[in-house]
Amino acid sequence: MASSLTRPSYFRNIASNLAAIPAWLVLLVAYGASMGWTIWISFTSSRVMPVNEFVGLQQYERLWGELAWTTALTNIFIYSVLSIAGSLILGFLLAVAIDQRIRAEGVFRTIFLYPYAMSLIVTGLAWKWIMDPTLGLGKVTRDFGMPWLSFDWLVKPDTAIYVVIAAAIWQTSGFVMAILLAGLRGIDGDLMKAARLDGIPLIRFYLYIVIPELRALIVAAAVLLTIGAAKVYDLVVALTGGGPGLATEVPARFIMIRLFLRQSIGQAAAASTIMLLIVLLIALPWVYFQYVRTPNSRGEKS
Amino acid sequence: MRILTPIIISALMVSTAYAQDAAPEAEVLHWFTTGAAAAALGEISQDYQEAGGVWIDNAVASGEAARAVGFNRMVGGQPPSAMMLNVGRQTDDLIDQGLLAPIDEAADASGWNQNAVAAVKEAVTRNGHIYGAPTNVNGQNWLFYNKELFERVGAPVPDTWENFWIALDKLKAEGITALAVGAQPWQLSMMFNHTLAGLGGHDLYLKVFADRDVEAIKSPEFREVVDAMVKMRDYQDPGSPNREWNIAANMLITGNAAIQIHGDWSQAEFDAADWDGYGCLIGTGDKSFIMGGDMFVFPKLSDNASEERKLGQQLLAQVMLSADTQVSYNKNKSSVPSRTDAKFEIVDRCKAQALSAMADPSLTLPADGMLLLPDTVGALMELEGELWAGTVSVDDFVTRFANAIEYAD
Numbered sequence: 001m002a003s004s005l006t007r008p009s010y011f012r013n014i015a016s017n018l019a020a021i022p023a024w025l026v027l028l029v030a031y032g033a034s035m036g037w038t039i040w041i042s043f044t045s046s047r048v049m050p051v052n053e054f055v056g057l058q059q060y061e062r063l064w065g066e067l068a069w070t071t072a073l074t075n076i077f078i079y080s081v082l083s084i085a086g087s088l089i090l091g092f093l094l095a096v097a098i099d100q101r102i103r104a105e106g107v108f109r110t111i112f113l114y115p116y117a118m119s120l121i122v123t124g125l126a127w128k129w130i131m132d133p134t135l136g137l138g139k140v141t142r143d144f145g146m147p148w149l150s151f152d153w154l155v156k157p158d159t160a161i162y163v164v165i166a167a168a169i170w171q172t173s174g175f176v177m178a179i180l181l182a183g184l185r186g187i188d189g190d191l192m193k194a195a196r197l198d199g200i201p202l203i204r205f206y207l208y209i210v211i212p213e214l215r216a217l218i219v220a221a222a223v224l225l226t227i228g229a230a231k232v233y234d235l236v237v238a239l240t241g242g243g244p245g246l247a248t249e250v251p252a253r254f255i256m257i258r259l260f261l262r263q264s265i266g267q268a269a270a271a272s273t274i275m276l277l278i279v280l281l282i283a284l285p286w287v288y289f290q291y292v293r294t295p296n297s298r299g300e301k302s
Numbered sequence: 303m304r305i306l307t308p309i310i311i312s313a314l315m316v317s318t319a320y321a322q323d324a325a326p327e328a329e330v331l332h333w334f335t336t337g338a339a340a341a342a343l344g345e346i347s348q349d350y351q352e353a354g355g356v357w358i359d360n361a362v363a364s365g366e367a368a369r370a371v372g373f374n375r376m377v378g379g380q381p382p383s384a385m386m387l388n389v390g391r392q393t394d395d396l397i398d399q400g401l402l403a404p405i406d407e408a409a410d411a412s413g414w415n416q417n418a419v420a421a422v423k424e425a426v427t428r429n430g431h432i433y434g435a436p437t438n439v440n441g442q443n444w445l446f447y448n449k450e451l452f453e454r455v456g457a458p459v460p461d462t463w464e465n466f467w468i469a470l471d472k473l474k475a476e477g478i479t480a481l482a483v484g485a486q487p488w489q490l491s492m493m494f495n496h497t498l499a500g501l502g503g504h505d506l507y508l509k510v511f512a513d514r515d516v517e518a519i520k521s522p523e524f525r526e527v528v529d530a531m532v533k534m535r536d537y538q539d540p541g542s543p544n545r546e547w548n549i550a551a552n553m554l555i556t557g558n559a560a561i562q563i564h565g566d567w568s569q570a571e572f573d574a575a576d577w578d579g580y581g582c583l584i585g586t587g588d589k590s591f592i593m594g595g596d597m598f599v600f601p602k603l604s605d606n607a608s609e610e611r612k613l614g615q616q617l618l619a620q621v622m623l624s625a626d627t628q629v630s631y632n633k634n635k636s637s638v639p640s641r642t643d644a645k646f647e648i649v650d651r652c653k654a655q656a657l658s659a660m661a662d663p664s665l666t667l668p669a670d671g672m673l674l675l676p677d678t679v680g681a682l683m684e685l686e687g688e689l690w691a692g693t694v695s696v697d698d699f700v701t702r703f704a705n706a707i708e709y710a711d
Binding site: 047048049050051068128132133134135138152154155157160239240241243244245246247257258260261262263264267 | 366369370373376377392395396399401485486487539540541542543544675676677679680681684687688690691692693694
């Protein structure tokens with residue numbers, strides 16, 4: 001009895017620790033070493049080929065002077081906040097709607113989840129054609145004699161980003177719906193009956209009872225959405241190509257263009273490093289509160 | 303004796319096997335995977351095989367992807383024998399790092415050295431050595447117009463800027479989309495350069511891109527060019543943002559728009575659609591011809607590369623630069639050979655204009671990519687995209703343009 005308490009924990013499960021070694025190697029070599037190399041390149045004068053000529057913070061100075069970069073950061077922030085919030089809210093409403101034990105539930109679930117099966121390139125192209133003033137909705141309203149109802153949000157610099165956000169919400173809200181529907185089904189049916197007996201209005205029931213119950217699932221959905229939002233690239237490329245002008249430029253596209261088209265690997269590496277820092281800045285406090293802090297009063301750890 | 307015979311026979315077989323392996327071979331990395339371009343490249347492949355070489359094809363679907371693969375392989379030490387690039391300064395870093403093999407002997411042997419178009423030869427020469435084999439010269443400042451629409455509204459041929467604006471106004475008055483624009487930065491950049499060369503003139507173009515003269519950029523003539531570009535925005539249709547170039551070319555074919563200012567590959571679209579109702583002009587105003595092109599570079603093979611590869615590389619360069627191959631390559635595309643002595647039998651009215659412009663050095667201009675690094679070209683493209691979208695004022699445009707040129711490498 002006493003010996004198992006003093007034995008170090010990693011010898012207790014030698015087999016499983018050994019089995020985890022390939023995963024550790026992938027983590028350290030593929031992720032860690034390549035991240036380290038990229039950070040190193042951001043301090044060099046690399047253009048089309050990586051060279052080891054150290055130039056200090058020159059690439060970063062140039063980066064922060066680029067209007068495209070500062071615009072990309074602003075855009076990704078607006079895009080992330082609005083598309084994640086929109087997907088969560090719409091996904092939750094769809095899940096609640098389907099949870100009402102409607103008749104053709106399977107059909108509706110499929111319809112709402114369908115966009116998630118499409119690649120973002122296809123979504124981008126479809127929305128591009130629909131929102132094209134000469135081809136899509138704009139043409140339909142003109143042909144029907146309603147030219148005052150114009151859909152030119154995609155071609156105006158001020159509103160193009162909102163079309164991208166709408167396409168993203170359309171794509172991912174079905175996915176959020178699927179996750180939250182599973183959670184809703186797990187809620188005890190008696191809670192609903194008890195609430196109705198007490199005369200609690202439906203909205204308050206959902207807001208103050210259901211949502212806290214679904215907290216873990218909402219957080220999981222939010223994490224997945226955030227990962228997708230931070231690296232959005234194919235949707236922007238297909239839908240707007242970053243335009244009009246710089247209106248929908250995003251960091252991932254900024255980096256890809258400098259990596260390949262403009263032969264400035266140093267700039268791309270600097271921008272990638274900044275993105276890594278931003279993500280760490282947001283993720284680390286969350287990781288701390290979830291995993292490192294002592295368990296809360298309910299005895300849960302996460 | 304019984305043992306000796308099999309030994310002698312196997313020795314003979316082994317020695318002949320070695321002799322058969324001496325055929326020069328080349329692995330060619332390119333992005334011409336579709337239609338006319340692939341057919342054109344097939345001509346080079348055929349000529350190479352007729353000259354005794356073995357062609358190993360390595361096609362990658364997009365230009366950027368192909369270049370990325372090529373650069374990575376060069377860094378990794380396993381380069382292809384030949385890699386496709388655009389004529390220009392995409393090769394600067396590679397040459398500085400000593401990664402490309404010069405092809406001076408092949409250029410001499412094929413007669414290209416003596417007959418090359420001057421600006422193109424200058425673009426591929428560094429430190430006195432030739433590093434690229436240009437397969438064609440394409441024009442980047444063509445103005446194509448739908449003749450039927452022009453006749454319908456009575457618009458004059460837009461060969462001067464006064465006629466250009468008159469034509470645009472007449473078309474707009476009749477409710478016709480005057481300009482078919484694909485508002486992607488690279489296309490807008492070509493339209494801007496067309497205006498700079500045509501309205502600003504041959505000398506202003508060179509002052510801006512070759513001499514990097516900041517005073518020229520801040521001059522009233524340059525500002526006039528920017529104002530003209532801004533004014534052209536009023537003659538497009540609302541669906542222009544992010545439109546592909548071939549969709550814009552198609553607008554001319556279907557009669558939905560009247561003018562496209564683009565490169566000569568639009569003409570290939572018209573020809574492929576069997577549409578003959580287009581007029582073509584090199585530039586408007588100043589008749590200078592802005593030339594770009596495709597070329598192949600030859601990475602230095604590693605020391606333990608086979609003899610076949612080394613022979614194959616030089617043979618390939620020679621084949622690509624020979625007059626006959628240049629003619630057969632270009633007859634499928636709407637571009638022209640990079641050497642002045644390569645003769646076509648049939649020349650359409652547009653190619654005739656190109657050939658006569660190229661014969662006069664005072665009428666040719668190198669494309670911006672030949673004079674500036676891809677980084678600078680990309681920065682200018684971005685700026686021209688912002689100008690077209692209306693998110694930057696003319697003053698800010700001029701300032702940032704001057705900055706980009708001044709601090710270009």
